[in-house]
Amino acid sequence: MKQTLKDTDVLERQKDFLLGIIFLLISIVLIFFIIPSQAGSFGRAQAQVPFAGAIALGLLALYMLARNWPQKNQPEGFHWPGLSSFMRLQTALCCLVMVALAFAAPWFGLLVSSAAGLLVLLYCCGVRRPPALLITTFLLIAFIYIAFEMLLGIALPKGLFFE
Secondary structure, X not given: OOOOHHHHHHHHHHHHHHHHHHHHHHHHHHHHHHHHHHOOOOOHHHHHHHHHHHHHHHHHHHHXXXXXXXXXXXXXXXXXXXXXXXXXXXXXXXXXXXXXXHHHHHHHOHHHHHHHHHHHHHHHOOOOOHHHHHHHHXXXXXXXXXXXXXXXXXXXXXXXXXX
């Protein structure tokens, strides 16, 4: 089936709508769950900066949703595109990996959760060869360990599963 310019416009609007939903969910999680647990001991001024950023992200997501709200006059036989065509969702996936990293670090430790996060982020950035993924991740984790543990003398969190 040949796609017309109107079909392509509808695809772009649907992608933006889905991306708006994802950004809205990320901002809600940031505002109500992550920032209060991370910024609880700080003073009022320092805790307001992440809240303002998360609120701005949520407002921009609402704008994306309002601008790209699904319309009733979609072409006949139109279906949502497959997951492979959502290339712009990689940014949202990277943000989601960072949020998951913040949750995983207390249980798995900083090095293990950073290694998992780096694998996903490198894959999202286009690194597809397994040796390149593994070698880059290993070198970055080794650099983090050497820099913090050996040079600076700062103990990295090992996590509940490894203590």
